[in-house]
Amino acid sequence: IKEGKKFNKDNEVVIDHSLKDKGFKVNDIINLSxxxxxxxxxxVSESAKYNASPVIFTNNKTMKKINPALSSDKTNSVVVKDSHWNDKKVKSDLEVIGIDDFVKNLPGYKPQNLTMNFMITFLFVISATVIGVFLYVITLQKKSLFGVLKAQGFTNGFLMKMVLAQTFILAL
Structure with missing residues (x-):
């Protein structure tokens, strides 16, 4: 907790710092929709997000008042950053998962990751198209220069290497 204190009573909450950046502060009263x-x-806590949304922490009794449908859902987890965790006694009724598996199984992680990968791929396609059109226009403008170079005895291979070298330099 960066500011204030931990919740001790019903209807007390700790908010993510991004909500503080939006104008909420300690001792404010808020209503949820x-x-x-x-x-x-x-x-106010340090960074606490669920997907991209800020998190509000409270006790179970307050949570039941806010949304009675969630009263049966109880999740308890412990995060341990210890390379020798396997040497310690871990009860058999606990499920041990790695951080990578935990992140991959977060709700919304896969769709968000697929969206980002699609956007990056589409960005490369658009970039390649723009560079291709740009180079095509430059090549058309140099058409007469290529004719002069051919008349001077330069080979098609040399001209192609020259265009590819220019393409490589412009692509960087």
Whole structure:
């Protein structure tokens, strides 16, 4: 917690720092759209996001008041950054997963990752098309120069190497 304190009572919450950047502060009272509960901000956490949305922390009783449908969902997890965790006694009723597996199984991670990969691929296609059209226009403008070079005895291979070298330099 960067500012304020941890929630101790019902209807107390700790907000992500990005909400503070949007104007919320400690001791503010907030209302969520799906509930009539008034929540008192008592602290600001460091970066805490679920997908790209800021997180608000509270106790289970307040969560049940806000959304009774979530009262049966209980998740408990522990993150351990210890290279020798396997040497320690871990109860058999706990599921141990690596950080990479945890991240890959986050809800929305795969669709978001696919979207980003598609955008990057499409960016390369657009860039290649723009560079190709640009080089085509430059080549057409140099058509008469190529004729003069051919008349002076330069081979097609040399002219092609010259154009490819210019393409490579412009692509960087």
């Amino acid at each position: 799906q509930s009539d509960e008034k929540l008192h901000i008592v602290g």
